[in-house]
Amino acid sequence: MPAVPSAPPVIRIQLFARYAELLGATQLELPANGINNVRDVLERLRALPGGAAIGAATLVAVNLRQAKPDAPVSPSDEVAVLPPLAGG
Amino acid sequence: MPAVPSAPPVIRIQLFARYAELLGATQLELPANGINNVRDVLERLRALPGGAAIGAATLVAVNLRQAKPDAPVSPSDEVAVLPPLAGG
Amino acid sequence: MAYLSQRPLELNELLRAVAAPERGGVSSFVGLVRDHHGGRPVRGLAYSAYEPMAEAVCGEIIAEAESRWPVRVALQHRLGELTIGEVAVAIAVAGNHRDEAFAACRYVIEELKRRVPIWKRETYADGTVEWVEEGRAKSEERSGSSVS
Amino acid sequence: MAYLSQRPLELNELLRAVAAPERGGVSSFVGLVRDHHGGRPVRGLAYSAYEPMAEAVCGEIIAEAESRWPVRVALQHRLGELTIGEVAVAIAVAGNHRDEAFAACRYVIEELKRRVPIWKRETYADGTVEWVEEGRAKSEERSGSSVS
Numbered sequence: 257m258p259a260v261p262s263a264p265p266v267i268r269i270q271l272f273a274r275y276a277e278l279l280g281a282t283q284l285e286l287p288a289n290g291i292n293n294v295r296d297v298l299e300r301l302r303a304l305p306g307g308a309a310i311g312a313a314t315l316v317a318v319n320l321r322q323a324k325p326d327a328p329v330s331p332s333d334e335v336a337v338l339p340p341l342a343g344g
Numbered sequence: 345m346p347a348v349p350s351a352p353p354v355i356r357i358q359l360f361a362r363y364a365e366l367l368g369a370t371q372l373e374l375p376a377n378g379i380n381n382v383r384d385v386l387e388r389l390r391a392l393p394g395g396a397a398i399g400a401a402t403l404v405a406v407n408l409r410q411a412k413p414d415a416p417v418s419p420s421d422e423v424a425v426l427p428p429l430a431g432g
Numbered sequence: 433m434a435y436l437s438q439r440p441l442e443l444n445e446l447l448r449a450v451a452a453p454e455r456g457g458v459s460s461f462v463g464l465v466r467d468h469h470g471g472r473p474v475r476g477l478a479y480s481a482y483e484p485m486a487e488a489v490c491g492e493i494i495a496e497a498e499s500r501w502p503v504r505v506a507l508q509h510r511l512g513e514l515t516i517g518e519v520a521v522a523i524a525v526a527g528n529h530r531d532e533a534f535a536a537c538r539y540v541i542e543e544l545k546r547r548v549p550i551w552k553r554e555t556y557a558d559g560t561v562e563w564v565e566e567g568r569a570k571s572e573e574r575s576g577s578s579v580s
Numbered sequence: 581m582a583y584l585s586q587r588p589l590e591l592n593e594l595l596r597a598v599a600a601p602e603r604g605g606v607s608s609f610v611g612l613v614r615d616h617h618g619g620r621p622v623r624g625l626a627y628s629a630y631e632p633m634a635e636a637v638c639g640e641i642i643a644e645a646e647s648r649w650p651v652r653v654a655l656q657h658r659l660g661e662l663t664i665g666e667v668a669v670a671i672a673v674a675g676n677h678r679d680e681a682f683a684a685c686r687y688v689i690e691e692l693k694r695r696v697p698i699w700k701r702e703t704y705a706d707g708t709v710e711w712v713e714e715g716r717a718k719s720e721e722r723s724g725s726s727v728s
Contacts, residue, residue: 273699274711340713343698361551362563408485428565431550453615467601
């Protein structure tokens, strides 16, 4: 199939709790270009206004499961950035 | 004071659960004569009909507290012979 | 509060008794009448106690737990006839932290089993009645003539 | 059963869910909203969650406990606004024996705290609001101008 021109792919990021407040959004779209894994996602977020408080060791979930820094990330994944947990 | 003739002193024994069934009574009175301690109480009970099942290591409470075999026993004490416990 | 009760026990009442605004963790334990024992079907059971001593020892155990950990403890043990599924014993322990609440709750049930003068008489499906002694059942009487 | 609830939690419902005639011991844990945190008086708090993941992880933790011990587990965590003394989390674990019930109950609360994506925002008596992070509170906004 020939490639159809379309909008450039994005990674959709869900934000929660303190991180959502810091970045002023509960959902963000980052250009997928240059994002290969969880580490890349965190680097990109940390560069945003308010993002400096997101540590490099922050928990990230990919498709509802905690993912390691080098776990791959693609536009079809559900990616969530999780502040330190406080349930219970 | 001169001694007044009266009924000979007794040790009142409370029996529970299986021991009460074995001895056919929930309360017994043993002549106090010759009973000095918990061990003596158990020996006397074991000699009664149905008393053989009461082991020499059976729990005995004196005044609501577990008492060792050589704990003293006198007619003013509340003495209870306790089958193996099964609460909870 | 009496620790022994002839009426059905309600864990919620014990929870209310120990809850307080400064205590954030409540560990509780409930012992229920099981439908079997040693592989034999149970129809029901009866608890009896040396009541004044049982009340005194329950109070001692609670005092020990409350002095060893910063907790509040509530405890009740049922007496009389119980059917399958009924609550035999209920314990609630509230503390600032869950470590303390769990440890104290465990302490109370273990000491209760070890020290409180309570006895259990089980009736089995075949009509047999036995006094239960620390997990074992001591045969007391057998109904009918077919002793296998 | 959903593990997250916007409505007040009732431990009794969880006890009923796990009780069965063959299970004799039920260990439960209830976490309540405390009136203080880090020495500061608390007025109330709000729990929020990454809900689909929180539901999935709760299910995983329960499955782990039920495969590791012969028990039945029920669990609910409250979301939304809570006042002092309300139930934040309730866990009930029924087993044939109390060892298993206590061990599994403890496992579930520890894993829940470690792995379930839930967050807590406390409001203090002075109007300050903070996100609580693993026992610490991270200052987010301060009301008024008097910052000491």
